[in-house]
Amino acid sequence: xxxxxxxxxxxxxxxxxxxxxxxxxxxxxxxxxxxxxxxxxxxxxxxxxxxxxxxxxxxxxxxxxxxxxxxxxxxxxxxxxxxxxxxxxxxxxxxxxxxxxxxxxxxxxxxxxxxxxxxxxxxxxxxxxxxxxxxxxxxxxxxxxxxxxxxxxxxxxxxxxxxxxxxxxxxxxxxxxxxxxxxxxxxxxxxxxxxxxxxxxxxxxxxxxxxxxxxxxxxxxxxxxxxxxxxxxxxxxxxxxxxxxxxxxxxxxxxxxxxxxxxxxxxxxxxxxxxxxxxxxxxxxxxxxxxxxxxxxxxxxxxxxxxxxxxxxxxxxxxxxxxxxxxxxxxxxxxxxxxxxxxxxxxxxxxxxxxxxxxxxxxxxxxxxxxxxxxxxxxxxxxxxxxxxx
Amino acid sequence: xxxxxxxxxxxxxxxxxxxxxxxxxxxxxxxxxxxxxxxxxxxxxxxxxxxxxxxxxxxxxxxxxxxxxxxxxxxxxxxxxxxxxxxxxxxxxxxxxxxxxxxxxxxxxxxxxxxxxxxxxxxxxxxxxxxxxxxxxxxxxxxxxxxxxxxxxxxxxxxxxxxxxxxxxxxxxxxxxxxxxxxxxxxxxxxxxxxxxxxxxxxxxxxxxxxxxxxxxxxxxxxxxxxxxxxxxxxxxxxxxxxxxxxxxxxxxxxxxxxxxxxxxxxxxxxxxxxxxxxxxxxxxxxxxxxxxxxxxxxxxxxxxxxxxxxxxxxxxxxxxxxxxxxxxxxxxxxxxxxxxxxxxxxxxxxxxxxxxxxxxxxxxxxxxxxxxxxxxxxx
Numbered sequence: 210x211x212x213x214x215x216x217x218x219x220x221x222x223x224x225x226x227x228x229x230x231x232x233x234x235x236x237x238x239x240x241x242x243x244x245x246x247x248x249x250x251x252x253x254x255x256x257x258x259x260x261x262x263x264x265x266x267x268x269x270x271x272x273x274x275x276x277x278x279x280x281x282x283x284x285x286x287x288x289x290x291x292x293x294x295x296x297x298x299x300x301x302x303x304x305x306x307x308x309x310x311x312x313x314x315x316x317x318x319x320x321x322x323x324x325x326x327x328x329x330x331x332x333x334x335x336x337x338x339x340x341x342x343x344x345x346x347x348x349x350x351x352x353x354x355x356x357x358x359x360x361x362x363x364x365x366x367x368x369x370x371x372x373x374x375x376x377x378x379x380x381x382x383x384x385x386x387x388x389x390x391x392x393x394x395x396x397x398x399x400x401x402x403x404x405x406x407x408x409x410x411x412x413x414x415x416x417x418x419x420x421x422x423x424x425x426x427x428x429x430x431x432x433x434x435x436x437x438x439x440x441x442x443x444x445x446x447x448x449x450x451x452x453x454x455x456x457x458x459x460x461x462x463x464x465x466x467x468x469x470x471x472x473x474x475x476x477x478x479x480x481x482x483x484x485x486x487x488x489x490x491x492x493x494x495x496x497x498x499x500x501x502x503x504x505x506x507x508x509x510x511x512x513x514x515x516x517x518x519x520x521x522x523x524x525x526x527x528x529x530x531x532x533x534x535x536x537x538x539x540x541x542x543x544x545x546x547x548x549x550x551x552x553x554x555x556x557x558x559x560x561x562x563x564x565x566x567x568x569x570x571x572x573x574x575x576x577x578x579x580x581x582x583x584x585x586x587x588x589x590x591x592x593x594x595x596x597x598x599x
Numbered sequence: 600x601x602x603x604x605x606x607x608x609x610x611x612x613x614x615x616x617x618x619x620x621x622x623x624x625x626x627x628x629x630x631x632x633x634x635x636x637x638x639x640x641x642x643x644x645x646x647x648x649x650x651x652x653x654x655x656x657x658x659x660x661x662x663x664x665x666x667x668x669x670x671x672x673x674x675x676x677x678x679x680x681x682x683x684x685x686x687x688x689x690x691x692x693x694x695x696x697x698x699x700x701x702x703x704x705x706x707x708x709x710x711x712x713x714x715x716x717x718x719x720x721x722x723x724x725x726x727x728x729x730x731x732x733x734x735x736x737x738x739x740x741x742x743x744x745x746x747x748x749x750x751x752x753x754x755x756x757x758x759x760x761x762x763x764x765x766x767x768x769x770x771x772x773x774x775x776x777x778x779x780x781x782x783x784x785x786x787x788x789x790x791x792x793x794x795x796x797x798x799x800x801x802x803x804x805x806x807x808x809x810x811x812x813x814x815x816x817x818x819x820x821x822x823x824x825x826x827x828x829x830x831x832x833x834x835x836x837x838x839x840x841x842x843x844x845x846x847x848x849x850x851x852x853x854x855x856x857x858x859x860x861x862x863x864x865x866x867x868x869x870x871x872x873x874x875x876x877x878x879x880x881x882x883x884x885x886x887x888x889x890x891x892x893x894x895x896x897x898x899x900x901x902x903x904x905x906x907x908x909x910x911x912x913x914x915x916x917x918x919x920x921x922x923x924x925x926x927x928x929x930x931x932x933x934x935x936x937x938x939x940x941x942x943x944x945x946x947x948x949x950x951x952x953x954x955x956x957x958x959x960x961x962x963x964x965x966x967x968x969x970x971x972x973x974x975x976x977x978x979x
Contacts, residue, residue, distance in 0.1 A: 226888075243902070245917050246902040250908060255718060255720070256720050306766070306940070321761065322763045323766060324765055325767050326769070326771050328771075333723070333724055335761065336724065336731065339760060344734070346756050347738050347756060354743070375738060378738055379738075381737070382733050386711070387713045388716070535683055
């Protein structure tokens, strides 16, 4: 009886177009959309060369020094920061109004930066101009201080010495900053982890449908099934197992698609990935079973309840805004401890970005406790369902 | 009137969906609220940094922390959350000042400062600020033997700011908020309006109901006209709600010419979406399929055209494909309105051309709906 019910449930689930769409096709479509929308986001977030204008006014020695400093940051140099257009003020203004440059610098004894709007490029232009002006101020201060110490000096020789001294020290500054930035910082991966979480929880719809079609007080099919001599427990268990197998097939397809086509990084430890997916699916399945058993409403209402829980869970784990899970962790950490979508997402995150496995095991433990609680409540709900007539 | 009343009855059952999408739109807008102050003056961008100083008493280290407090947002975070904070961009840079840093600097040594950064624009700016500070610190160190004078000179040099002139008279902070609100409204309009209209049309086109309507005394033209006006009124009502919410959430920018253009653009898009809904309603006969198809269309259009991810971050190839979708032209118009410096004819001409494209899409969808209806009628 167990095998018979298992096979028929398996067939029924695979023939339901709506279920197959939401559990198989929809995650693949959503994954493709994530990929298309996010594939360039991190590259475009990095500092890129932008266009500015440089306007010489009086052609003084000071202006020449400033201009020389900007030339060293032009897109032809190794430390390129700007694409520089050298022009007069009217042309620069015209370019700025047409959004062809971020801003322009009016070179003079007291340089002025003219910008169109507030923004990060504009702030960078201001900071760089200030750094250049600052270097000339440093030069002047050192020259004056050396004059005080060493008496009247030959300006040409001193300037050459100071210039050399400054250059030597400036070269050392970069060595004084020890950059230990982590290499794996692709935060858009979180979107794909939430997608896996969503698919695991959507699998609950399969379990819910199976339970709905098996219980006598919920559907006509259930009435027919329940009048047979088979035990209720065996029927429910085989139905849920069939939905679990269908769910794992859908999940495997999603993994294959995201790993080989979309190049998503889930880490290199296959066994841990399988363990997490298995536990995530179990959480979705147990949640679906509980909704199926507890809510004595029609199937559409139950689907609505399950979809709402899933989408709320995914929203809180970062599907609609990557930083959401972090904000919850920071302000209401308890919420993420009862949210299976957050546990699955965090499980993948800890697997890829943390060397220690303690956080991963903690997520597995949370998923296990969540599933156990759902299964316990489902069994309790089933035992409570006693009826002489329906 | 009977058609209109039935329409309202069915609509009443769908009010949850209208509330859901309005709620999502409000939640998204509040989540994306700009922290930038409104105003016409220059405001420097401030990266978020975390400073972990192991030289808490040293004067030089304190001075470095003060400098960063002035030019960046120095965050106070738990050390357990530090790596997560960096990953989720809560901080753009973590700066670790080593033990005895101040003493080592004063002794002419070159102690290393450890940083971890996100590598984005904000992190680059934080790095520039750090390099700028260290440059002054190390060049002045051998010159001044007195620590107080050394720090005084250092801060004087660092405090020098260049003059800055802001040409634009636009209130960028408020306009950015208006733009992101109306861009996201693309999803709310498509998912909410198209779904409900398709659902109601499918109920009216249900075979037994349709047969009863055909044999009734009501002229089919009157019936169709009632259905059209009922749907149109609902669309205008939904648009009105979204614009009203926009006025409440965005505020300032909405009470200007910009607000008028944003609202008009969303009205044209609502009409275009209504035409799309009629088209899909005629095309899809299976009620269960509506949810899936509308979700794919709404999410697809929103992801590919820049409703969820800012247009400047989308790949060119994706934007190229997006040209065939009305959402692209709607969002592109919002971007153009956002950039308008004035409302002279030459400036607003591209905006009107985009309006024209949206009207063209509406005509195409209407034409296709009529064509499909005629075909279905002739098959019947």
